[in-house]
Amino acid sequence: MKDERASTRVALLGLGAMGLPMATWLAQHFEVDVYDPDPSRIELAAKAGVHPADTAAAACRHADVAVISVRTADQMQHVLFGAGEVQGIAQALRPGAAVVMTSTVGADAVRHAAEELRPFSIGLVDAPVSGGSVRAASGDLLVMVGASREHLEVTRPVLDLLGSTVYVVGSEPGDGQTMKTVNQLLCGVHTAAAAEALALAHSLGLDLERCLQILQSGAAASFMLADRGPRMIAQLRSEPVELRSRTDVMAKDMGIVQGLCQTSGVLSPVAEAAYGKFRAAVRAGMAEQDDSSITIMQAPITTPTGGPSPDDATPT
Structure with a gap:
């Protein structure tokens, strides 16, 4: 009524x-x-x-x-x-x-x-x-x-x-947009981090629902993990996922974040890395998919026999 x-x-x-x-x-x-x-x-x-x-x-x-x-x-x-x-x-x-x-x-x-x-x-x-x-x-x-x-x-x-x-x-x-840009920096980073964490859990053979429950019970909890987590788990299992937040929208938002950081002279390597993940997903044809799709882009890192250990590896 x-x-x-x-x-x-x-x-x-x-x-x-x-x-x-x-x-x-x-x-x-x-x-x-x-x-x-x-x-x-x-x-x-x-x-x-x-x-x-x-x-x-x-x-x-x-x-x-x-x-x-x-x-x-x-x-x-x-x-x-x-x-x-x-x-x-x-x-x-x-x-x-x-x-x-x-x-x-x-x-x-x-x-x-x-x-x-x-x-x-x-x-x-x-x-x-x-x-x-x-x-x-x-x-x-x-x-x-x-x-x-x-x-x-x-x-x-x-x-x-x-x-x-x-x-x-x-x-x-413009004042609301400025505050929202700060908000989106964290949202984008938290989403990218959640994708990496659940991809790691999946590669280790952990029970993903149980893993999500445990993560949300401690200091690692976040809204983005709770919201995207179930859809990320579905992505890892190649199950259908409801579209709630498009990948290209998050990529666009993180682009605004990077632009404001550069204008303000603020170093933002973590946000830049998250932005790169969303841009890569868009280039891979996932623009109109739910942004939880970045989870399936996390390829396991392997060390060739006789190669450097992870501690000795130089980031690229």
């Missing part, structure tokens, strides 16, 4: 791994209009009680808040401002409405988009989320917000439903 007190009408653009569960959750509380270029995703959303639209602009005609959930900065620009004969949502939203950007696209891209929206009298709330698709489906995300007080007030009912934890980290668009 929708909250009778909630008069805000929401449009959600992008029904991927995060957008679809966010839309279905919000539809329990608001009237929600959605659009995605993939008809199958719109069909899934419609079954959950949202209102499908033929275009992104059409989804926004009555919206107070437009939530964007896309993979890249280019996709964000296309949704906002269109291209050629395709109208963007900036032309469809009423003055005074606000856009909530939930994806990780980098601080510069969001700042630029906010400036481009000013002539339309539309605010941009920089609100990247973290927590995965399961938590998105129950409004249990972490939301990192960069926004003015004015635009935060317009979008607060939506933000408070998307996230169980909402941190306002700054007053300008």
Whole structure:
């Protein structure tokens, strides 16, 4: 049942791994209009009680808040401002409405988009989320917000439903992206480390479910290990894996991490190594697979007879 007190009408653009569960959750509380270029995703959303639209602009005609959930900065620009004969949502939203950007696209891209929206009298709330698709489906995300007080007030009912934890980290668009980039450094490194640990356990013949249980009971525990671990185990056994977080998305995020580290003059060899793993997976044709697929790229290291011992080996 929708909250009778909630008069805000929401449009959600992008029904991927995060957008679809966010839309279905919000539809329990608001009237929600959605659009995605993939008809199958719109069909899934419609079954959950949202209102499908033929275009992104059409989804926004009555919206107070437009939530964007896309993979890249280019996709964000296309949704906002269109291209050629395709109208963007900036032309469809009423003055005074606000856009909530939930994806990780980098601080510069969001700042630029906010400036481009000013002539339309539309605010941009920089609100990247973290927590995965399961938590998105129950409004249990972490939301990192960069926004003015004015635009935060317009979008607060939506933000408070998307996230169980909402941190306002700054007053300008881009501030949320900066915090999310730090978050993604750890997420990418933790995922890569979890893949290596479980690949090692598999090569040693350990019971993988038992191994995961033990690791999560001690100091080695992490959210990424708990979330990706079961899917990594399935990958190692060549079993089917549900797509929850695409490999190319993590590769893109880690590229943003590396760019910010270089700009800031911060050495990040661990993050760079993790970035390399995700890029290698993309090159190997795993871009659209779940990012747990990097587990199967961990080849066992063997020492030829008469060769150097592991302690004497020189890293390359």
